[in-house]
Amino acid sequence: EIVLTQSPGTLSLSPGERATLSCRASQSVSSSYLAWYQQKPGQAPRLLIYGASSRATGIPDRFSGSGSGTDFTLTISRLEPEDFAVYYCQQSRAFGQGTKVEIK
Amino acid sequence: EVQLVQSGAEVKKPGESLKISCKGSGYSFTSYWIGWVRQMPGKGLEWMGIIYPGDSDTRYSPSFQGQVTISADKSISTAYLQWSSLKASDTAMYYCARLGTSRDFDYWGQGTLVTVSS
Numbered sequence: 001e002i003v004l005t006q007s008p009g010t011l012s013l014s015p016g017e018r019a020t021l022s023c024r025a026s027q028s029v030s031s032s033y034l035a036w037y038q039q040k041p042g043q044a045p046r047l048l049i050y051g052a053s054s055r056a057t058g059i060p061d062r063f064s065g066s067g068s069g070t071d072f073t074l075t076i077s078r079l080e081p082e083d084f085a086v087y088y089c090q091q092s093r094a095f096g097q098g099t100k101v102e103i104k
Numbered sequence: 105e106v107q108l109v110q111s112g113a114e115v116k117k118p119g120e121s122l123k124i125s126c127k128g129s130g131y132s133f134t135s136y137w138i139g140w141v142r143q144m145p146g147k148g149l150e151w152m153g154i155i156y157p158g159d160s161d162t163r164y165s166p167s168f169q170g171q172v173t174i175s176a177d178k179s180i181s182t183a184y185l186q187w188s189s190l191k192a193s194d195t196a197m198y199y200c201a202r203l204g205t206s207r208d209f210d211y212w213g214q215g216t217l218v219t220v221s222s
Contacts, residue, residue, distance in 0.1 A: 001166075035208035037149075044199055044212040045141075045149065051206045088149055092207050093165055095149040 002026055004089055006096035012104040019076040021099045023089035028069045035090045036065055036074045038083075039098075045088065049074060076101075106130040108138075108200050108213035115219045116190050123186035124216045126200030133181035134158040137203035140174060140185045143215075144196045154203055155183055190220045 003026040013019055023034070031052035037045040047056040049065035052072060062077040076083055084103050089096040111125040126138065139154040153164040157176040164174070176183045183200055198216050201209035 033207040035206065037209075039149075044215055045201075045209070046212070047204075047208055047210050050204060050208040050210070054206075056210065090149075090151075090208065093151045095151060098148045 002029060002091055002094045004091060004094050004096035006087075006089060006099045008099060009097075010100045010102060012102050013079055014104045015079050015081055017079050019074075019079055019083070019101055021074040021076075021087055021101075023067075023072040023074070023096050025070045025072075025091060029091045031068045031072070033092050034065075034067070034072050036063075037088045037090065038085045039088065040085045048087075106202065106211045108202065108211055110198075110200055110213040110216045113217040113219070115221070117222055118190060118192055118220055120190050120220075121186070121188050122190055122218065123184050124198060124218065126183045126185075126213050128181045128183070128202070131202075134178050138176065138183040139201050139203050139209060140172075140183075141199045141201060141209070142168075142196050143199065152185070152198075157181075157183065190218075192220050192222075194218060195220050 005024045007022045034052040036049040039045040053065045064075045066073050086098045086100045088098050107129045109127045134157045137154045137156050140152040142150040152168045153174045155162045155174045155176050157178045162174050173186045200213040202211040204210035
């Protein structure tokens with residue numbers, strides 16, 4: 001069973017800064033099936049990235065995904081006020097525990 | 105427009121049964137897997153299981169196997185999640201979501217809050 005570990009648990013940044021979120025798998029996984037989601041309070045998750053690096057429909061290009069094997073990264077190039085949220089990675093049946101991006 | 109609309113919030117007592125629903129529209133309901141995801145209060149996302157409405161093929165996470173039943177009625181484009189005997193620990197938000205071609209969940213329902221309390 002694959003375990004996904006996200007780091008850091010919380011990221012405190014200011015609007016305009018760059019955010020780098022990590023997702024590490026307990027064993028090598030197919031990048032074809034690595035996804036990232038954003039969840040805001042009181043809302044359902046929203047798909048951001050699929051296939052490790054492809055943006056979902058309507059997702060701004062400040063969001064990008066990369067990685068392969070066991071190490072994957074979600075990067076938000078310049079944080080907008082609406083980007084402060086919790087982010088989850090997923091590979092097949094496993095979700096990471098989430099990274100909260102909060103306003104510093 | 106793809107939409108998944110879930111049934112409303114439920115308050116139940118321990119030991120009671122429950123079936124919640126997820127109605128799909130705007131796409132071919134029988135051509136995509138539908139999954140269920142649990143989110144306990146203040147916690148992360150948990151993959152529960154998926155169903156293919158075309159033939160009702162169902163897969164469960166080992167953590168949820170035997171604890172819940174996932175079903176679908178393709179004639180009304182609706183998937184279900186049910187419990188035969190609820191526990192307080194079943195208190196959570198439950199989301200349905202469509203499984204995309206890359207095994208991601210590309211469209212989500214609004215969630216159904218289930219509260220189990222005596």
